[in-house]
Amino acid sequence: MSTDMIDQKARAAAWFKSLRDDIVAAFEALEDSHDTGPFSDQTAGRFEISETKRTAEDGSDAGGGLMSVMRGGRVFEKVGVNISEVYGTLGARAQSAMAARKGIPGMQDDPRFWASGISLVAHMQNPHAPAVHMNTRMFWTPHAWWFGGGSDLNPCIEYDEDTAHFHRTQEQHLAPHGDTLYGELKEWADEYFYIPHRNRARGVGGIFMDDRNSGDWEADFALTQDIGRAFLPAYLPLVEKRRPMVFGAAEKDIQLVHRGLYAEYNLVYDRGTKFGLETGHDANAVLMSLPPMAKWI
Template identity: 50%
Template sequence: MYELDDQQRAAQSWFSRLRDDICSALERLEDEAAGPAPAGRFQRTAWDRPDAGGGHGGGGVMSVLKGRVFEKAGVNISTVHGEFSPEFAKQINGASDDPRFFATGISLVIHPLNPLVPAVHLNTRFLVTTRRWFGGGADLNPALPDDGQTKAFHDALRIMAGRHDPAYYPAYKKWAEDYFWVPHRNRHRGVGGIFYDHLDSGDWAKDFAFTQDVGATFLDIYPRLVREKMHQPYSAADRLTQLRYRGLYAEFNLVYDRGTTFGLKTGGNVDAILMSLPPEARWD
């Protein structure tokens, strides 16, 4: 039986509470929308990562909503532990000499039905090897970018990050720009946000507070962006643009995304890992 320490329990508990708060906020948006279809509700599916005899275990909960505002919204939490393969351990901070690890986090991807409403991604996590650190971020992915909404999203992250360290936002904004670049398309996946990894300042409580604030800020800004656009009419051409953009999104997640690689390399639930893929996309 793997025993969590105080830091691991605190992080796991926070990610679970954040999941609950985000799911409730999205369901409220579903209730606010008009339409013949019923308001969407999250369906939760728990999964276990069986112990293979080497101390591997843990699991998670996949929460998926399909409704009248959100064509597909997934909010997943997981807590897993075990050992990295020798090859993969070389790529992970603090695991090259000791492959044992613990990881807990939340991963969210939202694909709205209305092409004017931006898709969005959020991920925050706490990892333990021979070192301990936080990572994650939030980024906006509109099929039809709106400069005002892009600014509002970045302003919220900038103000939040500035409460913790004035160097965070410019550094993490640049990191997101570099990370969410799609080389084979020669373009960015979206309009950016922040991305950070290996956050270990030496003050665990400070780093945890920042990671919590990333989630809380997302919970504040994203529903506001949805409400601005969710009732606006859109055209068939807008929908086609959205479906083509989703193709780009899927390409990034399958080819370059670290979270996808981490999940598959550590025996995670395949359906939960691929939850990020859109329900419908187009390549032509």
């Protein structure tokens, strides 16, 4: 492995941790500032932090990360912000899935890999406040490297102005990377975050990319950083606007049913869930995205 790639991997992992720290601080500040409306009389939530471990098939250490989860707060019913840095060799099932999707030559002869990223899912106390998902990541094998990720909004009660703000903010952050990029990543998100057996999207979309390798590592890393930087300004104003709103049993029921859609998607279709479980990462961290409560009709 070249010295440049060793440095690049370290920079990517450090960036994901820095983004995680910023988001955790912002979310705890939301908890502290919520002093009007439903749940404002509760104790402000705080993240519980635990280390996660990945164990290789031979029992050796293969990396891990930090799982940060807040439950039962004033604003967040459950939110997780995880970071990981894992490495080792891909097992047969993971090799097969990666080779089929990416067409990587030589993987069977040299199945080493390294991956690092941040993954976030927030499920809200107030049904008027939208759930959200965000992740960014870097993946390396001896044969190639990629970046991926994005964020998408998942309101159970939709507000057109919230959707417009979320997309507009992402478009602004992607503008320096090309006039057409936002449209391309928005279309990718619309296709990726779709639930075929329900014939509907799981939310109101966002941006998404996978297998990003333009040949220019610095440019692709800068794009990945701007996807991460777009998240807080795209999302926080929506929560601040909706968290004081009054709701009743009917709105809560709508929220629980919508969460069922979210659970179906993540368990059936999400690539990150499948990859995490197939490569032996901590199952609790992989399944952190699931809502605390959901309902099916």
